[in-house]
Amino acid sequence: MDTYIRAASQISMQHPLSEEWMDAPILPSAVFNEPIDPDYKQFISPAEARRMGHLLKRAVAVSLDTLQKGECSNPDAIITGTGLGCVENTEKFLNALIDNQEQCLPPTPFMQSTHNTISSQVALKLQCHGYNSTYSHRGTSFDSALLDAIMQFQLHRISTALIGGYDEMTPAYFNMLAKIGYWRDGNVDLASLKTNGMTGSLASGAAVSLLLTDSYSPECLCRIVDTHLFYTHNAEEQNTLIHSFLHQHNLSETDIDAVMCGFSGDEGNDAVYRHLLNSNFPDTTALWYKHLFGESFCASGYGIYTAAVCLKHQKFPEHLIYRSGHHDADFVGNILVINHFQKHDFSLTLLAPCSNSPLL
């Protein structure tokens, strides 16, 4: 059962709805990097937009852009990852509740505060009555949504799926997470993000969407061989599980042309990737993406997006290379995307060029 990424789009600290970041990346200049909003008028009427918070607008725009690129008007499934849901509305309602002692509260922020507001808003916009679900599991929210889509394909229930990862970072939530050590205290240049031993990462929001299909067409970016989620605190077991995942697909570590990792500049986070690379892929090129898209609960979606765009263009831009290794300059083959959250929730996603089946 093959699954292809037929189209992809993003809104982030890079130019929105574009792949300009491949050749002209915007490098981070602050600890908190707001996404760049596109002109929403092409997707949402001003009347609709007034009723939507930032995250909903981004989700609808990036979804519609992906569907337009993939020439699909009504996907069979809409599956969303969001670590925190619509935080802006949650905070609005929570503040009103506390400040007004639970009296005279506005209903709209509550209605738009639930995590599934995003997936259902997209379904409402598309009038899509098919499978619809939302995953809210911290740093593997997007990955859980992707796995769900792959299972729906495997079970022959769908032939197209729109999946997305959406999170917003409000100033208040940023400050709260700062208190528990999430963010950098200054030092945002690229060299410092690669320096071992520093703590904290760079914050941003996430809005990234993929259109998956079960049939190949020339515009497809790449093939998703499989996704695997696992939970373990044991570093040795992590190695074993990576090996068995590759083995299951008749591949060995040396068949992997590049490993896309969620390096963020935070030592606790990055040490896990270094260990996995050194143990399993000592000579393989390692790529990163959070220096372009920031850290958020759904940042892992950009890892898969970035790898897919590299496969489509058959190149790794220099700025994505975290650690140089052996790779064929003329051909981008299998990319393994590794993601973890706090050293225990892991995901592995294996991407391959449309034409190159690792099963052959």
Added chain:
Amino acid sequence: MSDIVITGMGVISALGCGVEATVDRLIRSESGVGRLRYLKTVHKEIPVAEVPFSDDDLRKMLGIADGVSITRTSLLGRVALREAVAMGQLKGLGDQRVAFISGTTVGGMEKSEQFYKDFLENDSRNEYIALHDCGACTDMIGREYTGKISMQTTISTACSSAANAIIYGADLLRTGRADLVIAGGTECLSKFHLDGFNTLMILDNEPCKPFDKNRHGLNLGEGAAYVVMESREHAEQRGVQPICQLTGYANRCDAYHQTASSPEGEGAFRAMQAALQSAQLQPGDIDYINAHGTGTPNNDESEGKAMMRVFGDKVPLVSSTKAYTGHPTSAAGAIESVISILALTRNFVPANLNFSEKIDSLNFTPVTQVLTDVELKHVLCNSFGFGGNDSSCIFSKIS
């Protein structure tokens, strides 16, 4: 693959702790709806279905020390998980891949709303910042399981979260990605939810009256439930007696409104019909429907019309158990799955409390007196959520 069977379950709700307490209260038609005791809110007049244990009681049950920070959503989840794991005989499994899938929406909000100003202004409650989100609750609950979890995730589709957790778990089994699944959901009462539902004007100031012509809204509830699922062969291999089968399930979207259901129940209709199809059953095979039946004017009419579209003039026995447990939002799908399984395996149909007059546009009335000694083969359990996230599961006697 072979059939999916249920081999364990655990539950806590306003009806008390455990499946036996739940059955006992249902057979005696005793509601868990009443006045608030533990949640500190100005709206003391609004009836709710609160779990009859304080955080301290729950900590004691679980043996969790005072110094450990934990949210009520996680405490409830751990109590339910403990029972499910014991019944499912999940100890000492060795290398089995056990997936843990939990649904929640409110997550740690019940603590966040108490400490929010501290989060912003001082460092006195920082440990609760990391416990706020939905995934954090799953993380805390999973620790109750002393065996090895192979993967975990959290589903948040509002009031159908737990049903979708069961569905995701079943698909993990069907695609060979897990050997065993613990799936369900958990949610505690919070001011955020109570005030939120109150602003939508869908809370009844009296005990709720599902499917009654003069219903005025829902009563919020809280609780948690999990089921243990595996293939029939797997259960046989490890010598565990299956309780029942999960024969069918489906997830569909109403795509009508952010909070309201469509007048003809489009999403509910599609979910029930697709669940029947996946179970390869005919409408006439369903013996009992545990309805979503919240007691809001909108839900019950919409769900009732959807049932009429699926079942025509032969709507099976129907009852909503929301007048017992209140509406435990994200936990509802799991608590009602457990109730459906209990009804199926112990051959009873819980009464739909507080009903007196039929809804004009519907062609059926719910079961008003508890039925015992009814032979049930297939039970349909509906779970619908805000945003039109509608799911249905079918539980069947072991064939």
